[in-house]
Amino acid sequence: MPKRSVNLILPIEKDKPLVKKLKIILPVIAVISLLSFTIVFLASIFYVNSNIFQFNLLKSEIDQLENNIGSQKNTEGIYTLTTSRLNILDQVSGKSANFTSLIGAINQMNLSGISINSMASDNKGNVTFSVAASSSASMDSLVSYLLDKDKKKLFSKIEANGIVREKTGSYTLTITLLANNSLLK
Amino acid sequence: MNKDFDYKKYIPLLKKYEIIIASSIVIFVVVVMTFLLLIPNFDRAQNIYAQQQDLKRNRDVLQKKVNSLASIDAQYYKNNFAKIDQVLPTEKDYVSLFYTFDTLEQKTNVSLLKTDFQLGVISTNSAQLTRVPGSSAYVLPVGIQVLGSLSSIQNFIKALGDFSGRYITVDSFQIETKGGDAFIATLVGKAYFYPLPATLGSVDTPLPNMNSDEEKILNTIAKIQQTSSEEYSLPSSAVGKKNLFQ
Numbered sequence: 038m039p040k041r042s043v044n045l046i047l048p049i050e051k052d053k054p055l056v057k058k059l060k061i062i063l064p065v066i067a068v069i070s071l072l073s074f075t076i077v078f079l080a081s082i083f084y085v086n087s088n089i090f091q092f093n094l095l096k097s098e099i100d101q102l103e104n105n106i107g108s109q110k111n112t113e114g115i116y117t118l119t120t121s122r123l124n125i126l127d128q129v130s131g132k133s134a135n136f137t138s139l140i141g142a143i144n145q146m147n148l149s150g151i152s153i154n155s156m157a158s159d160n161k162g163n164v165t166f167s168v169a170a171s172s173s174a175s176m177d178s179l180v181s182y183l184l185d186k187d188k189k190k191l192f193s194k195i196e197a198n199g200i201v202r203e204k205t206g207s208y209t210l211t212i213t214l215l216a217n218n219s220l221l222k
Numbered sequence: 223m224n225k226d227f228d229y230k231k232y233i234p235l236l237k238k239y240e241i242i243i244a245s246s247i248v249i250f251v252v253v254v255m256t257f258l259l260l261i262p263n264f265d266r267a268q269n270i271y272a273q274q275q276d277l278k279r280n281r282d283v284l285q286k287k288v289n290s291l292a293s294i295d296a297q298y299y300k301n302n303f304a305k306i307d308q309v310l311p312t313e314k315d316y317v318s319l320f321y322t323f324d325t326l327e328q329k330t331n332v333s334l335l336k337t338d339f340q341l342g343v344i345s346t347n348s349a350q351l352t353r354v355p356g357s358s359a360y361v362l363p364v365g366i367q368v369l370g371s372l373s374s375i376q377n378f379i380k381a382l383g384d385f386s387g388r389y390i391t392v393d394s395f396q397i398e399t400k401g402g403d404a405f406i407a408t409l410v411g412k413a414y415f416y417p418l419p420a421t422l423g424s425v426d427t428p429l430p431n432m433n434s435d436e437e438k439i440l441n442t443i444a445k446i447q448q449t450s451s452e453e454y455s456l457p458s459s460a461v462g463k464k465n466l467f468q
Contacts, residue, residue, distance in 0.1 A: 056239070056242070060241050060242060063241070063242055063246060063249070064241055064244075066245065066249060067244075067245040067246075067248035067249050067252075068248075070248070070249055070252040070253075071248055071252055074252045074255060074260065077260060078259060078260055078263070081260060081263040081264055081267065082263065084267050085263060085266055085267045085270065088267055088271055088274060089270060091274055092270055092273060092274050092277065095274060095277040095278060095281060096277065098281055099277060099280060099281050099284060102281065102284035102285060102287075102288055103284065103425050103426075105288050106284065106287055106288060106291065106425050107425060109291045110422075111296070112291055112294055112296040112299075113291060113422065113429065114422055115296060115299045115300055116291075116294050116296075116299055116429065117422055117423075117429065117430060118303065118418065118419075119299050119302070119303055119306060119440070120429075120430045120431075120432050120436065121358075121416070121419075121430065122306050122310050122416055123306070123432065123436035123439050123440055124430070124436060125358075125359045125414070125416055126309065126310055126385070126389060126436075126439050127433070127435045127436050127439060129359070129389070129391060129414060130383065130389075130391075130439070131435075133383065133391035133392070133393075134391075134392065134393070135379075135380070135383060136379050136392060136395055137376055137379055137380040140372065140375070140376045140379065140395075140397075141376060144372050144373070144376070147372075152399070153372075153399065154398070154399045155396070155397060155398040155399060156396075156397045157394070157395065157397070158394060158395060159393065159394040160392075160393045160394060
């Protein structure tokens, strides 16, 4: 009988090319990702703790500053109340009219032969006044004065009404005009 | 039929692909841990950093306030607060109005003929009060009639608004001659008062700034003579017998 041999060694199955590649790439990726994760995670813990430390430092600084401010409550109170009052006075005085210059300008009309009987004004500069002029020459001076003020833009919209000539030769009239804002400051 | 799970037939497969399987498991765990631990950690750090920035801003505001408070001469403001209270009191304070008129009468050589106030404003606190537009101050309408020369009336009107006493603004005037150099002036205007606020604000409220005009007003007011409380009191009147049987 001829000899028969039995081959008991199993044939090695060769891996497919894709599997071969994966067996190389995947372990590398796994190691790199694990190392990276560990490093980044430790760095994040350090970053968080550092931020918490800074936060606590700032908090204690703020507490100190608040205590300091609290101890100066009286100073803050008196200063705040003073500035708020001054602010109101500044607001109000800025918006209100000061008639001193206007009265002075009208008073200047008390020239020779001119007397002011009455005057009135509101805070927008609408002025009305009545004058008596003893003669036509005085009237002339009055008109020159008003024209001069008109030229200097201190008075505008000047109107004369109710001009009455008395038997004695004197004149009484009412004048309305608009005073410039500069006369109300 | 054999219903038991025969795992032994998968062992050769596991052995063949063990490197791939283990690497995949490691990568999967890293990805999961990244989402579970790493990203929340960074979020937390960002939140803390943002809160830090807020605290820094708050600290800067408080430091600025502390520096401002250190530079304030508290005694100067204390000394002048009573004078400012004369010019712009916390209440209607009609006494200071009368005192102002009396003082100006003497100072400017006018004679005070009449003063008018809105009665509704005097009578009760619930009466209608008008505010100064855009502020918390209240308006007290006043009417004044004075007799004097044109120049003294001019000085009187000027003195009403020069912060030497109770501050009064004039909205309109009417002046009529009484013969010679005598004129009667009728003034319509407003006095003001400003009640104290209930609170001053929180600890991190910045201090208000004082502009140059306000400083000028303060300097003017600082020069006025402060009125002592004795000058406000009425003279005591003689009374009759306290005991009818004496």
